[in-house]
Amino acid sequence: MKKICVVTGTRAEYGLLMPLLERIKNDKELDLQLLVTGMHLSPEFGLTYKLIEADGYKIDEKVAILLSSDTPVGISKSMGLGMIGFSESFERLQPDMVILLGDRYETFAAAATASTARIPIAHLHGGETTEGAFDEAFRHAITKMSVLHFTSAELYRKRVIQLGEQPERVFNVGAIGIENIINMPLMTKKELEESLGIQFNQQLLLVTFHPVTLENNTSATQFKELLTALDNVQDATIIFTKANSDTDGRVINQLIDDYTQLNPDKTMAFTSMGQLRYLSTMKIATAVIGNSSSGIIEAPSFKIPTVNIGDRQKGRIQATSVINCEPKKEEIDKAIKLALSVDFNTELKSMNNPYGDGQVSEKILKKLKNFLNNSFSLKKSFYDLP
Numbered sequence: 001m002k003k004i005c006v007v008t009g010t011r012a013e014y015g016l017l018m019p020l021l022e023r024i025k026n027d028k029e030l031d032l033q034l035l036v037t038g039m040h041l042s043p044e045f046g047l048t049y050k051l052i053e054a055d056g057y058k059i060d061e062k063v064a065i066l067l068s069s070d071t072p073v074g075i076s077k078s079m080g081l082g083m084i085g086f087s088e089s090f091e092r093l094q095p096d097m098v099i100l101l102g103d104r105y106e107t108f109a110a111a112a113t114a115s116t117a118r119i120p121i122a123h124l125h126g127g128e129t130t131e132g133a134f135d136e137a138f139r140h141a142i143t144k145m146s147v148l149h150f151t152s153a154e155l156y157r158k159r160v161i162q163l164g165e166q167p168e169r170v171f172n173v174g175a176i177g178i179e180n181i182i183n184m185p186l187m188t189k190k191e192l193e194e195s196l197g198i199q200f201n202q203q204l205l206l207v208t209f210h211p212v213t214l215e216n217n218t219s220a221t222q223f224k225e226l227l228t229a230l231d232n233v234q235d236a237t238i239i240f241t242k243a244n245s246d247t248d249g250r251v252i253n254q255l256i257d258d259y260t261q262l263n264p265d266k267t268m269a270f271t272s273m274g275q276l277r278y279l280s281t282m283k284i285a286t287a288v289i290g291n292s293s294s295g296i297i298e299a300p301s302f303k304i305p306t307v308n309i310g311d312r313q314k315g316r317i318q319a320t321s322v323i324n325c326e327p328k329k330e331e332i333d334k335a336i337k338l339a340l341s342v343d344f345n346t347e348l349k350s351m352n353n354p355y356g357d358g359q360v361s362e363k364i365l366k367k368l369k370n371f372l373n374n375s376f377s378l379k380k381s382f383y384d385l386p
Contacts, residue, residue: 005033005093010104023361023365041062059119078245096119111142149171173363179359182358182359184275185331196239198268206237207290225329229332238266317354
C-alpha cells in the first residue's frame with residue numbers, strides 16, 4: 001500500500017479536504033496518514049483536531065507550532081517550529097507522497113520539509129493570485145516544490161505551467177470545496193436555527209474577515225469600517241467566523257468579541273462552525289461579506305452575493321456575484337445595499353460558478369494512483385521523474 005500523508009493546519013482547509021480524505025481512507029491500495037498542525041491544536045482557535053477525530057479519522061501525527069503571538073516574528077518562529085516538527089514526523093511516517101492545499105505559512109513549512117526529505121508533493125489550488133497577502137508568494141513557492149498540481153481553473157493551470165512545471169503533471173480539476181456543496185446533505189433553516197440556538201432575522205449575513213498581510217497594521221482600521229457599515233443593516237442576523245492565525249488575526253477576533261457583546265440580540269461569533277453548519281449557513285445567507293476565499297470560490301455555487309472588501313483576494317477569478325469594494329464604510333455600505341437588492345439577486349439565478357462542477361476528489365485520486373503506481377521511485381531525483 002502506498003502511504004499518502006495529508007497535512008492540515010486550519011478548520012477551512014480540513015473542510016475542503018474532506019472528500020479527498022474520505023476517498024483515500026476507503027481506497028484499498030492506499031494508506032491515509034493524517035498530520036495535524038497549526039490552529040487545529042490551539043485552544044484559542046477551538047482545538048479543532050477534536051472535530052477531525054469526531055469525523056472518524058485517525059490522526060497519525062500532531063505538530064504543535066503556534067506561539068501566543070501573531071506578529072511577524074511570531075509567525076516566522078512558528079514556521080521554524082513547523083519545519084522541526086514536520087521533519088521528525090515525516091521521518092517516522094515515511095510517506096510515499098504528501099498532499100498540501102493552498103498557501104498558508106504552515107503549508108509552506110511542510111512543503112519545504114518534504115522537499116528536503118525528497119518526498120513527492122501533490123499540491124491543490126496552485127497558480128492562484130491573492131495580491132493582498134504574502135500567501136501568494138508561499139503558494140508559488142509550494143508549486144515549485146511539488147511534482148503534481150491540481151488547479152481550480154484553467155487559467156491557474158496555465159500559470160503553473162508558466163512557472164516551469166511540466167504540463168503533463170498539471171491538471172485543472174476545479175475547486176474541491178464545491179464537492180462538499182454538491183454532496184453534503186446540508187441543514188434546513190429550521191435545523192440550523194435549532195443547532196445554533198437562534199432565530200434568524202429577515203437578513204442573514206455571513207461575515208469572515210482575515211488580515212491583509214502585505215499591508216502594515218491595517219487590520220483593525222479596516223475591520224472597524226466594516227463593523228460601522230454593519231450597524232446600518234436593518235433587521236439582520238450577523239454570523240461572524242473568526243480570523244485565522246495570520247499576523248494581526250487576534251486583533252480582528254477581539255473586535256468581533258467586543259461587537260458581539262454589544263449586540264447580543266443580532267450577532268453570533270464562532271471560532272469554528274464546522275463544515276456542515278458553515279455551508280448550511282452560507283446556503284441560506286442573504287450575503288457573504290468580508291475577504292475570505294470562500295466568498296469567491298464557494299458562495300457562487302449557492303447563487304448568493306459576496307461583498308469582497310479590500311485587496312486580500314485581488315487577482316482571483318470572480319463570478320458575477322462578487323461585488324468588490326474599498327475597505328471604507330461608505331463603500332461597504334454601497335456594496336451591501338447592492339448585494340441585498342432584488343435586481344442584483346435576480347441576475348444571479350442564471351450564473352455559473354467559474355470554479356467547476358465539484359467532481360474533484362475522484363479525478364485527483366485517479367491521477368495520484370497512476371503517478372504512485374507507475375511514475376516514480378523514492379530513490380530517483382525529482383529531476384528524473386517522468
